[in-house]
Amino acid sequence: MxxxxxxxxxxxxxxxxxxxxxxxxxxxxxxxxxxxxxxxxxxxxxxxxxxxxxxxxxxxxxxxxxxxxxxxxxxxxxxxxxxxxxxxxxxxxxxxxxxxxxxxxxxxxxxxxxxxxxxxxxxxxxxxxxxxxxxxxxxxxxxxxxxxxxxxVDPLSFGEFLRFKKVDINLLPEPNQLNLVREYITYGGFPEVSLVDEGTKILIINEYYNTFVSRDIVERHKIRKVELLNNLIKLILNSPFYTISNLTKSLKLMGFDTGKATISRYISYLEESFFLKNLELHTPSIKKRGKASRKPYLVDNSFLFRFSTEFSNNFGRLMENIVFNNLANVYYWQNYQSKEIDFVVREKEVNTKLIQVSFVEAKATIRKREIDNLVLGSKILKCDDLTLITWSVEDVLKINGKIIKMIPLFKFLLNL
CATH class of the missing domain: 3.40.50.300 (P-loop containing nucleotide triphosphate hydrolases)
Known part of the structure; x- marks a missing residue:
């Protein structure tokens, strides 16, 4: 024994x-x-x-x-x-x-x-x-x-987050509802983080990140170029799009002796550990999709808020990361003029929903390009289910014969 x-x-x-x-x-x-x-x-x-x-x-x-x-x-x-x-x-x-x-x-x-x-x-x-x-x-x-x-198993959904906070959001006035949404998209959905005060949240997020890098990447894969890895992660955290080639060039300009094979391998480790998920371009051409830029999304918003200098206070980007983590079978769309739709949802090779995400607090502040891109994408992608996920605005727009549903983020997250 x-x-x-x-x-x-x-x-x-x-x-x-x-x-x-x-x-x-x-x-x-x-x-x-x-x-x-x-x-x-x-x-x-x-x-x-x-x-x-x-x-x-x-x-x-x-x-x-x-x-x-x-x-x-x-x-x-x-x-x-x-x-x-x-x-x-x-x-x-x-x-x-x-x-x-x-x-x-x-x-x-x-x-x-x-x-x-x-x-x-x-x-x-x-x-x-x-x-x-x-x-x-x-x-x-x-x-x-x-x-x-x-x-x-993912971090807490918004519904689970509210359960951990012991809150019925439907009983709260709108400012309190939005305060909870703000906490959720800022500090993310790690169970332990949701239960502590703001100062402690930061300490825990730091510890999670450092442990992830050291144990799940460096130790597990026997990484010797730790500084290269850390700088690669920083680049991804601050990039709305990336290609392996562009990342490699940026790292070489920073003085690192590396190649595309090494960067590709390190990114595969980040994906394998569930830290990073990549969104691909919607296109029927497999070759074109493979060459196109990827959009990086993280497993939890806390890392984006804490370690991204570019997006830490960008609520639109934080909202987008949360929405992505609540979708499946999804791509982004972009045409030759760089007109973009954040998310194209597909089921059985059919485009079923087009989604834009924007930090909109009043109808009058909606950027024209968000609406125009949805209308254009609807025609090209042959999809009439159009959604604009906002911070707090709920409405329906009718533009050029198209109907666009405007849904507050918390209602999207709760499927209300």
Whole structure:
């Protein structure tokens, strides 16, 4: 029996459960699946994966499961320790079936072969989490393909944010509603950040960012050119568009000896960790799409507010980042005259919705180009569902036979 494994098991069973605010992600439907699967929760670090597991543990009973966080410094980075845990669990409890809740399991090398064996040869259920997209179904090691289900965990939605704040926004006057929206798009949706005062928020955001860079990028990928990486992230944080070529040129002008292959690889690491998502140009030409500029969006607004010198006080950009994170199957559109639509939503190869985002507090302040671009895009893209997401204006515009719905950001976020 492994003494460390025994200690971890007994610590789990003896320690009191934390107070948990429920999220919208519910693992109970995955508890008694007709086919045995590994259930994988993936997402950026500190978005709440651990507390979703702990909430699940309380629902099924702590005595029926085992939670281990593999970022615990006591745990050796050796796959044999995973087997030690199962053997120790069997020695303590016999043949009882357990639900294994293994947090950040990707820290253990070669964990996937062990996971397959556990699912195929024991009666235990396995739920895992990780802050790398390589735990998602599409990128899992070959031996686990078809044997897992992936649940993506994001920072708090606006509805969850209000739940954490214990607020019914419908009961508040408009200034108070907008104050909550302002806090949400400024400091983002990390659960811990939403619960503390403004000064502490900044300290936590700093810690999250530094830990992400050092552990999820530098240590995980053995990056030696750390200064190059840091400056690349700064460029992305301050760029409305980018190409690999332009980033490489900018970094060379800053004195770095680098090439497009290195920059492309570093960007893939940022995407793999869920920090960065890229929006591509809407065009039927795959070649043109590959060469076109990408629009960068971040996993959480807090990083844009805290670390972007260009966009930290740009509420239009902060709004746009939040809207992007609430959309799926989306592109941007831009013609040869650089007339642009922020988001083109597509379903089954059909353009279903065109969305512009603008910090508009009064109808009279709407920029003409926002409306003109929607009308032009509607004709070219053959889409009549047109939306302008504003800060606080709600109205309907009729322009050249087109109807444009103006929706306040908080109503869009709540699907009101």
């Amino acid at each position: 492994s003494q460390l494994a025994e200690n971890l098991i007994k610590e789990w069973w003896s320690n009191p459960a934390p107070t948990i605010i429920p999220r919208d992600v519910d693992l109970m439907p995955y508890y008694n699946l007709p086919v045995k699967k590994i259930v994988s929760l993936v997402g950026f670090r500190r978005v709440g994966k651990t507390y979703i597991l702990l909430d699940f543990a309380q629902k099924i009973g702590k005595e029926n499961c085992l939670y281990i966080n593999f970022e615990d410094e006591r745990i050796p980075k050796d796959v044999s320790f995973l087997s030690d845990v199962i053997e120790t669990l069997t020695e303590i409890s016999g043949a009882k079936q357990f639900t294994l809740l293994f947090d950040e399991i990707q820290n253990i090398p070669n964990w996937s072969g062990w996971a397959r064996r556990i699912v195929e040869t024991t009666n235990h259920k396995l739920f895992i989490t990780g802050s790398s997209s390589k735990l998602a179904s599409a990128q899992l090691p070959t031996e686990l393909r078809g044997r897992s289900l992936t649940i993506k």
